[in-house]
Amino acid sequence: MSVLLRPEPVAIRRPDTPAPTPILQMKGVCKGYGSGVTRTEVVNNINLNIREGEFLAVVGFSGSGKTTFTQLVAGLIKPDKGTITMEGEPVTSPSPDRGLVFQNYSLLPWLTVRGNIALSVNSVFKDWSAADRRAHVERFIDMVGLSHAAHRRPHELSGGMRQRTSLARTLAMKPKMLLLDEPLSALDALTRAQLGDEILKIWEEERQTCLMITNDVDEAILLADRIVPLNPGPSASLGPAFTVGIDRPRNKTELNDSEHFKSLRNAVTNYLVAVRQKARATEQAATKHLKFRLPEIKPEDLTRKGRAIHNQPPR
């Protein structure tokens, strides 16, 4: 990791003080698919501590194992090596404690906005009274500003509204930790910015532990307390954390002019680009000596003379 480019000394504070108590801890987590020679390590040796109440963003290129990473944290897949613990308990299966907001919303198309949110509320808070659950559902529909569309089905909603529904569905489960898997990447640029602001607003009210996986550095800086780059896969691992250190509440337009913001963005971007270049160089070096040597064979005419050959091309 000596190629790390730091173009200028910027105020990047490394997390040198030991973290208070991590709510989620990943130690030496590896995950790969296939076996033997066809095996590819998708993520390799992931170590991460997420603190209570912090907003952590993991930034990486497409195809660098972001989805595998999220699924590992959510408990949808099990690590091959290493451990993931949440509040000291090992993560073995998905749980409503780690509320996952899916990249492509994953709303059930046969349920309305209200129905989708009610499904999760009803299955997580089974012991509540029906009236309490209903009120809870309405509160979260209201929170994401979809009261006017609560009776609509997902196919009648815009992308932004769908993602808001998905967000409300997850928030309504009252998870201890929120997992956002590229929550904005399927949206157009304008909706993206708007919904980003909304997520920020909701988070600043609730102050919930939040892990966001994204490919957008600006978005990560705007939302997160810490940014951890995901080195490009195969065998992706996490890079050093960048502390954002911008006061909240944050304002996007103000940030655009902030020197700190710009230098931080450059630092993260340059780091990612440099790591990718290095990965490519290694890959090239690895494949260089594997050049195929062509066998010395001359083509020979195998047609027998005086025999009709069907489908022979005209000469």
Place this chain on the structure above:
Amino acid sequence: MNWRGGLLRFCEVAGLPIFEPFVRLAAGEDKKEQFVGIAKYVLLPIVAIALFLGFWAMAANTVVTDSAKLPSPKATWDAGAQLIAMHFEQKQADRLAKQEKVGEAVRYMAEAKAYEEAAAKSSGARQESLAAKSLSLKKRAVSAVNFEASSAPTFIDQIWTSVGTVFFGFLLATVVAVPLGVLCGMSPWFNAALTPFIQIFKPVSPLAWLPLAFIVIMWYYAGYAAGETYFNKAFLISATTVCLCSLWPTLVNTTLGVASVDKDFINVADVLRLSWAQRLFKIILPASLPLMFAGMRISLGVGWMVLIAADMLAQNPGLGKFVWDEFQNGSELTYARIAFSVIVIGMIGLVLDRIMIFLRNLVSFGNPAPA
């Protein structure tokens, strides 16, 4: 939603694009555009049908043998009108016969009452004979009231028998195929066990199944007289044959639908920690309904096609039997009637298909299938 939106949505869901331009026209949308729609969905089919009728009439003049000729469109139409008129005449006659019988019954009852009163006044052997007379009159009254006209089923009766048979067979097939398909979709092991059966039995023709269905029904109903059983034997044989043939598309499509439920929906179920039953009824079944209904649509189509052949062989008094009987009768009207029933069979098949499209579109949100 306003009436226009509602109607347009209905056209889309019901797979009836033919009405769309009319709805838009009635709502006062751009006329030119709607006329293009009308030309496409109404005028063009009319022209095509007119051309077809022309060729048909020409063929009818050409295809002539010593004993019979291909019926012309006109002859077919007349034969059809006659069949329908015959139905109403028959029903009218039946109604009259029934009325007459009911009148008879009333008369018998009055007489019986008179005898009863006379019996109450007298005594000894005379009273006994009067009471016996009254009793026998009452019995006759009851049998007269219960009279059902035993006329042969008319063409329209036969249509209803056919539709009833196909729906019964289709229902049986669905009741068997959907649970099996869900099991196959959820368990690759179960699927592997069932695959040979599906592969082998799927392509079997109804005519091959029928004798086997016949022997099973005969065994089951052995020892019953004709009127004693709830279902008619021939009806059950036909329906079972329909069931055996229309099972497979539903089974295969349900398996596919259940097995290909979006992984994200399963992830949602995992995160919410739904129980097995909740997962099945709240996620897997709703998600696989569109494909399931697509399969059921094919099944109903296959069932209707098979039914005609099954009716012919099982002598179930449906359209198949009608065609067969007409063919055996060999009157001069035979071929015109058969041609008419071919068209009726086609029309009913079309209606059944529309119904299934409608149901399928109702359960596939935001993704209606084209007609």
